[in-house]
Amino acid sequence: MSSIDRSQAVDVSSSKTYEVRTYGCQMNVHDSERLSGLLEDAGYVKAPEGSDGDADVVVFNTCAVRENADNRLYGNLGRLAPMKTKRPGMQIAVGGCLAQKDRDTIVKKAPWVDVVFGTHNIGKLPVLLERARVQEEAQVEIAESLEAFPSTLPTRRESAYAAWVSISVGCNNTCTFCIVPALRGKEKDRRTGDILAEIEALVGEGVSEITLLGQNVNAYGSDIGDREAFSKLLRACGKIEGLERVRFTSPHPRDFTDDVISAMAETPNVMPQLHMPMQSGSDTILKAMRRSYRQERFLGIIEKVRAAMPDAAISTDIIVGFPGETEEDFEQTMHAVREARFTNAFTFQYSKRPGTPAATMDGQIPKEVVQARYERLVALQEEISWEENKKQVGRTLDLMVAEGEGRKDGTTHRLSGRAPDNRLVHFTKPDDEVRPGDVVTVEITYAAPHHLLAEGEVLKVRRTRAGDAWEKRNAAEAAKPAGVLLGLPKIGVPEPLPAVTGGCAVD
Numbered sequence: 331m332s333s334i335d336r337s338q339a340v341d342v343s344s345s346k347t348y349e350v351r352t353y354g355c356q357m358n359v360h361d362s363e364r365l366s367g368l369l370e371d372a373g374y375v376k377a378p379e380g381s382d383g384d385a386d387v388v389v390f391n392t393c394a395v396r397e398n399a400d401n402r403l404y405g406n407l408g409r410l411a412p413m414k415t416k417r418p419g420m421q422i423a424v425g426g427c428l429a430q431k432d433r434d435t436i437v438k439k440a441p442w443v444d445v446v447f448g449t450h451n452i453g454k455l456p457v458l459l460e461r462a463r464v465q466e467e468a469q470v471e472i473a474e475s476l477e478a479f480p481s482t483l484p485t486r487r488e489s490a491y492a493a494w495v496s497i498s499v500g501c502n503n504t505c506t507f508c509i510v511p512a513l514r515g516k517e518k519d520r521r522t523g524d525i526l527a528e529i530e531a532l533v534g535e536g537v538s539e540i541t542l543l544g545q546n547v548n549a550y551g552s553d554i555g556d557r558e559a560f561s562k563l564l565r566a567c568g569k570i571e572g573l574e575r576v577r578f579t580s581p582h583p584r585d586f587t588d589d590v591i592s593a594m595a596e597t598p599n600v601m602p603q604l605h606m607p608m609q610s611g612s613d614t615i616l617k618a619m620r621r622s623y624r625q626e627r628f629l630g631i632i633e634k635v636r637a638a639m640p641d642a643a644i645s646t647d648i649i650v651g652f653p654g655e656t657e658e659d660f661e662q663t664m665h666a667v668r669e670a671r672f673t674n675a676f677t678f679q680y681s682k683r684p685g686t687p688a689a690t691m692d693g694q695i696p697k698e699v700v701q702a703r704y705e706r707l708v709a710l711q712e713e714i715s716w717e718e719n720k721k722q723v724g725r726t727l728d729l730m731v732a733e734g735e736g737r738k739d740g741t742t743h744r745l746s747g748r749a750p751d752n753r754l755v756h757f758t759k760p761d762d763e764v765r766p767g768d769v770v771t772v773e774i775t776y777a778a779p780h781h782l783l784a785e786g787e788v789l790k791v792r793r794t795r796a797g798d799a800w801e802k803r804n805a806a807e808a809a810k811p812a813g814v815l816l817g818l819p820k821i822g823v824p825e826p827l828p829a830v831t832g833g834c835a836v837d
Contacts, residue, residue, distance in 0.1 A: 345373075345375055346373070346374050346375070346386035346387065347374065347375055347376065347377040347381075347385040347386050347387070348366070348369045348374040348375070348376060348377060348385055348386065348387040348388075348389065349376075349377045349381055349383065349385040349387070349388050349389070350362045350365050350366050350369075350389045350391060351388070351389065351390050351391065351406070352391045353390075353391065353392055353393040353399075353402075353426070354391075354392070354393025354395065354426065354427065355393065356494065356541075356543055356579060356580075357496075357499070357514075357543065357545065358391050358392075358393060358426055358427075359494070360494040360496055360543055361391055361425075361426070361449075361452055362389075362391045363485045363486055363487055363488060363494070364452060364453075364483040364484065364485050365389055365391060365425070365452055365455060366485070366486035367483060367484035367485035367486045368452070368453065368455055368456055368483060368484050369387065369389075369455070369456065370484070370486050371456075371484040372456040374386070374387060376486070383409070383410050383413050384413070385420075386417075386419065386420055386421065387420075387421045387422075387423065387459060388410060388420075388421075388422050388423070389422075389423045389424075389425065389455070390403060390406065390407075390422075390423070390424045390425070390426070391425050391426040392424060392425065392426035392427060392428035392429055393426060393427055393428065394426075394427040394428040394430075394431050394432075394509055394513060394683070394684075394685075395427070395508070395509060395510075395683050399428055400428060400432065403424070403428055403436075404439055404440060407422065407424075407440040407442070407443065408440070410422060410442075411440075411442050414442050419463075421444040421445070421459055421462065421463065422442065422443050422444055422445075423443070423444060423445035423446070423447065423455060423458070423459065424436055424443055424445070424446050424447075425445075425446070425447045425448065425449075425452060425455070426448075426449060427449060427509070427510070427513040427514070429446050429447060429448055429449075429472070430448040430449045430450075430472060430513040430514075431509070431512075431513055431684075431685065433446060433448065433470060433472045434470075436470075437468045437470060441468070443468060444459065444462040444463075444468055444469065445458040445459055445462055445468070445469050445470075445471075446468070446469070446470040446471070446472070447470075447471055447472065448471075448472035448473055449513055449514050450472075450473035450474065450475055450476045450477055450514075450515070451471060451472070451473035451477045452483070453477060453478050453483050454471060454473075454477075458471055474515075475515060476499055476500070476515065476518055479496055479499065479520050479524075482524075489537075489766075490536060490537075490766070490767065490796070490799045490800040490802075490803040490804075491536060491537055491538055491539065491730075491766060491767030491794075491796035491797070491799055491800055492537060492538070492539040492540070492541070492730075492767075492796075493532050493537045493539075493540050493541070494540075494541050494543045495525060495528055495529055495532070495540050495541065495542055495543060496520065496543045496544065497519065497520055497525050497542050497543065497544050497547065497550050497563065498517055498518060498519045498520065498544035498545070498546070498547065498549070498550050498553070499514055499515070499517070499518055499544070499545065500514045500515040500516050500517040500518050500545060501514065501516075501517055501545040501546050502516055502517045502546070502549065502552065503546060503582065503584075503620070503622075504620050505609075505619055505620050505621060506618065506619055506620050506686060506687040506688040506691070507609075507619060507649065507652065507680070507683060507686055507688045508683065508686060509683050509684075509685050509686050510545060512685060514545060517544075517545070517546065517549060517552060517553055518553055519550055519551065519552070519553035519554050519559075521554075522559065522562070522563055522566070525542075525563065526563075526566055526567075526570070529567065529570055529573065530570055533570060533571075533572045533573050534572075535799060536767070536795050536796050536798060536799020536800075536802075537573075537796065537799070538572065538573065538574040538575065538730070538767060538794060538795065538796035539573075539574060539575035539576075539577070539730060539796075540567070540573065540575075540576055540577070541576075541577045541578060541579060542563070542567075542576070542577070542578035542579075543578070543579060544578075546580075546581070546582045546585065547560070547578050547579060547580060547581055548560045548578070548581035548582060548585045548586055548587075548590055549582060549584075549585045550563065552585075557587070558587075558589050560585075560590055560593075561587075561589040561590045561592065561593035562593075564576065564578075564590070564593040564594065564597050564600050565593050565596075565597055567597065567599065567600065568597035568598060568599050568600065570599075572795065573599055574599055574730075574769075574794075574796075575599060575601050575730065575750070576597070576599050576600045576601060577600075577601050577603060577752070579605055580605050580606065580607060580647075581604070581605075581606050582606075582607075583606060583608075583621075583622075583623040583627060583628050583631055584621075584622045584623055586606065586631050588634065591631075591634050591635055591638050592638070594635075594638070594639065595638035595639050601750050601751065601752065602639045602641050602642040602643065602750055602751050603642060603643050603644075603645075603750070603751045603752045604635055604642055604643075604644045604645070605644075605645045605646065605647075606628075606631070606644065606645075606646060607646055607647035607648075608628055608646045608647065608648055608666065608670070609621055609647060609648060609649050610648065610649060610652060610655075610659070610662075610663055611625050611628075611662040611663035611664070611665060611666030611667065612625070612655070612658075612659035612660070612662040612663060613625055613662070614654075614659055615652050615654065615655055615659050615663075618652065618653070618654055618688075618691070619649075619652060619688075625662065625665075625666050628666070628670075629666065629669050629670060632644060632669075632670050641751065642751065643673040643718075643751035643752060643753060644670065644671075644672055644673055645672055645673050645674045645675060645676070646670070646672050646675050646676070647675070647676045647677075647678070648663060648667070648675055648676070648677045648678070648707065649678050649679075649680050650663075650677060650678065650679055650680060650700055650703050650704045650707055651679055651680040651695040651699065651700030651703060651704070652680045652688065652695075653680070653688055653691035653692065653693045653694050653695065654691065654692070654693035655693075655695055655703075660703050660707075663707065664706070664707065664710060667707065667710055667711060667714065668710070668714070671714055671717075671718060672711065672714065672715070672718075673715060673718050673719075673751070673753070674711070674715050674780065675707075675711045677704060677707055677708055677711065679700050679701065679704050680695070680700065712779050715779040715780065716777065716778065716779040719753070719777035719778065719779065719781075719782060720777045721777075722753065722774045722777055722782055723774050723775065723776065723777050723782075724773070724774060725773070725774050726771060726772070726773050726774075726789065727749045727750070727755065727771070727772060727773075727774060727784075728749070728750065728769050728770070728771050729747030729748060729749055729755050729757065729769065729770050729771075729772060729784075730747055730748050730767065730768075730769055730796075731745060731746075731747045731764050731765065731766050731767065731768045731769070731770060731797075732746050732747050732748055732766055733746075733766040733800075735747075735748075735754060736754075736756050739756065742756070743758070743759050744756045744757060744758060744759060745757055745759050745764065745770075747770060749782075753781070753782055754780070754781045754782070755772065755774070755781065755782045755783070755784055756781060756782070756783050756784070757770065757772045757783070757784035757785075757788060758784065758785055758786065758787065758788065760787065760788035760791055762788075762791045764788075764791055764793075764797075765793075765797035765800050765801055766796075766797065766800045767794055767796030767797040767798075767799060767800045768791065768792060768793050768794050768796070768797035769791075769792040769794055770788050770789075770790065770791050770792070771788065771789040771790035771791075771792075772784035772786070772788055772789060773786055773789065
């Protein structure tokens with residue numbers, strides 16, 4: 331098949347609409363922003379919120395980490411089949427990790443799908459859609475190696491003031507529960523200059539917070555032969571004028587070296603927050619998982635981080651019920667949680683990932699045992715989270731104002747924001763106008779396990795360039811002609827770690 335020039339990719343004189351449905355990790359969220367950017371660059375416009383498949387192009391950006399991921403996809407595709415029959419010209423595309431894995435079966439099981447593309451060639455989506463339209467047959471194109479870093483593609487960012495920045499893709503680890511390396515390939519690092527240039531451009535647009543993103547983010551440099559490249563990158567971010575907050579996700583304990591801790595502590599705009607997946611507190615289970623550290627090493631890192639940054643909020647991922655996990659193994663996890671005192675933990679019941687070594691291991695744990703252990707772990711972590719949050723009462727914090735993070739803000743007449751350590755804080759709406767991206771200073775008056783309250787008056791409001799960017803973007807969206815883009819985009823800081831449940835991709 332011959333390739334089609336990008337300028338010929340799509341004829342959208344009639345303002346065709348698109349919808350992107352995202353499943354999985356932060357990398358998929360980042361990829362979806364690029365998919366949206368590609369489609370808008372080709373002339374499509376975003377369908378109204380809640381359109382539920384009522385768009386000219388529906389794109390599924392899939393995840394393959396759960397045992398029932400394929401059932402979920404085919405169920406969703408099945409629901410769209412009658413809609414497509416009634417809507418001539420509608421197209422359906424499937425990308426992401428499940429597409430990379432099941433490239434040969436998706437069109438067979440769902441012949442109404444128009445395009446299947448993989449994790450390495452998301453930039454081809456507009457071309458493939460046009461090719462499918464012209465040739466009137468499904469286009470399946472899966473690249474075996476990365477064609478372009480997602481961050482080099484056009485984007486439609488969900489936030490005007492916060493952004494993801496991809497610094498690497500792929501992973502060199504061989505964790506037995508994870509299929510990501512097989513689908514996203516070996517780690518490939520971006521040039522540091524390209525990363526910093528993108529961040530500077532984002533800051534120029536009004537972005538004040540960035541999150542450095544990679545499957546194993548602190549292994550950055552292994553592809554370019556510099557073991558201290560990640561700490562150097564953090565320090566370089568500290569020199570970018572106008573960049574107020576830097577975060578990253580997710581590091582691996584194996585690569586969490588002292589130079590990274592020093593860079594975090596000594597770079598003012600690197601936030602005192604760390605999300606580092608532990609997965610298990612049992613040395614036996616960690617070995618079975620092929621995690622290259624043990625409990626003592628993990629807790630040692632936590633101790634060093636807290637010595638350098640006493641106020642750091644530390645979160646983690648934990649898998650309960652990994653094959654072969656005994657009651658003694660589970661108690662080791664409980665012990666590690668008590669010692670680490672995580673601000674919060676994303677806990678998952680082990681589920682088989684097709685294609686991973688763990689899926690065929692002996693000693694699969696009965697569901698009722700996994701459930702009981704899971705509930706005990708959640709109860710313990712809830713208790714610790716609440717105790718740790720209570721320590722925040724009485725503190726004065728600077729919050730970056732967010733939108734859409736407080737579901738009850740409308741009824742409680744509050745606004746919401748994120749503290750430097752990424753804790754969610756709901757605060758009393760001040761008399762002065764504040765916009766997402768602006769910064770307010772508040773005193774914490776109450777703590778719950780998963781959020782804080784500042785019920786008194788806001789002590790200070792600082793209007794920012796990020797707030798200006800949010801205001802300008804909203805005005806531009808509202809000024810668009812009716813029928814082109816209905817509703818405002820969802821605005822907000824990138825989701826706290828991890829973005830969605832599933833737990834595979836950025837650990």
